[in-house]
Amino acid sequence: DADVTQTPRNRITKTGKRIMLECSQTKGHDRMYWYRQDPGLGLRLIYYSFDVKDINKGEISDGYSVSRQAQAKFSLSLESAIPNQTALYFCATSVEGVDGELFFGEGSRLTVL
Amino acid sequence: GESVGLHLPTLSVQEGDNSIINCAYSNSASDYFIWYKQESGKGPQFIIDIRSNMDKRQGQRVTVLLNKTVKHLSLQIAATQPGDSAVYFCAEKIHGQNFVFGPGTRLSVLP
Numbered sequence: 001d002a003d004v005t006q007t008p009r010n011r012i013t014k015t016g017k018r019i020m021l022e023c024s025q026t027k028g029h030d031r032m033y034w035y036r037q038d039p040g041l042g043l044r045l046i047y048y049s050f051d052v053k054d055i056n057k058g059e060i061s062d063g064y065s066v067s068r069q070a071q072a073k074f075s076l077s078l079e080s081a082i083p084n085q086t087a088l089y090f091c092a093t094s095v096e097g098v099d100g101e102l103f104f105g106e107g108s109r110l111t112v113l
Numbered sequence: 114g115e116s117v118g119l120h121l122p123t124l125s126v127q128e129g130d131n132s133i134i135n136c137a138y139s140n141s142a143s144d145y146f147i148w149y150k151q152e153s154g155k156g157p158q159f160i161i162d163i164r165s166n167m168d169k170r171q172g173q174r175v176t177v178l179l180n181k182t183v184k185h186l187s188l189q190i191a192a193t194q195p196g197d198s199a200v201y202f203c204a205e206k207i208h209g210q211n212f213v214f215g216p217g218t219r220l221s222v223l224p
Contacts, residue, residue, distance in 0.1 A: 004156075033211075040122070042202060042214030043157070058211070090156055099145040099164075099208055104156035 003027045004105035006091050012111045019078040021108045023091030029103070030096040032074035034058075034066060037088040037107075046089075049074055050096065081112040125221045132190040134218045136203035141184060143205040143213075148177060148188045151200045151217070160188070160201075190220075198222045 004025045013019055023032065030051050035043040045058030047066040055066060063085060065077045078085055088109050092102040126132045138146070144165040149157035163170045163177045163186075170177050176189040186203050200217040 040216055042204075042216045043212075044214075045211055048211065092156075099206060101147055101159040101162060102157075102212065104158070106154075106156045 004091055004093055004103055006105040006108045008108060009106065010109045012113065013081055014113050015082055017081050019081050019110065021076045021089055021110070023074045023076070023105060025072050025093045027093050027103060029093035030071065031094045032068065033092040033094070033102065034064075034074070034076045035090045035092060036060060037090060043090065046076065083112045086110060086112045122216070123219045123221065125223055126193050127223050128193060128195060130193055132193045132197065132220060134188040134190075134201050134220065136186040136188075136215055138184050138186060138203070138205045140205060140207065140213070141181075142207050144208055145206040146177070146179060146186050147204045147212070149202040149204065151202065153199075157202060193222050195222050195224070
């Protein structure tokens with residue numbers, strides 16, 4: 001079983017719809033992240049959270065919101081989806097306090113028509 | 114802001130040859146670097162990391178070289194295999210801050 005699980009894996013929606021992408025982890029890590037990946041671009045940070053009561057904006061937070069419901073769960077919402085939010089979204093986790101790797105989920109492909 | 118970049122967007126190598134994937138970074142304050150591999154339909158997977166107090170680190174069939182003078186990072190894959198075909202990302206980090214990712218290089222292994 002994957003340590004970082006994202007749902008749904010694929011979603012097609014229409015402009016203006018509200019969408020939620022969910023992430024859960026069994027790694028016991030405090031830190032969780034949401035990234036967006038577009039063709040030819042590196043991963044860009046949307047939001048991150050260092051614990052349940054901590055939410056921080058990343059590089060491209062406009063049009064997105066997040067909720068850290070528990071240590072193991074971090075969800076990303078698009079309140080009113082638009083076509084340029086069509087992308088591959090990744091959730092990631094990391095260990096607190098040390099510089100170390102990010103552990104990524106398998107990704108959620110979102111298409112906004 | 115400063116960001117990580119790659120010299121080549123695609124790289125094709127013959128099976129069995131060595132591969133070298135390059136990465137230029139612009140923030141001289143970065144002190145930690147990672148290479149990730151992303152196979153089609155999957156999330157990025159950690160390959161190898163290196164801290165700024167080192168200039169070389171070896172793993173299984175992979176070596177990362179760090180040249181701080183010219184702010185250059187490279188990933189060498191020995192005896193490249195078909196399973197090495199993927200997109201490879203470098204990422205840099207300053208302690209206490211978040212990672213900055215490069216755009217990636219697609220490695221294709223030719224039979």
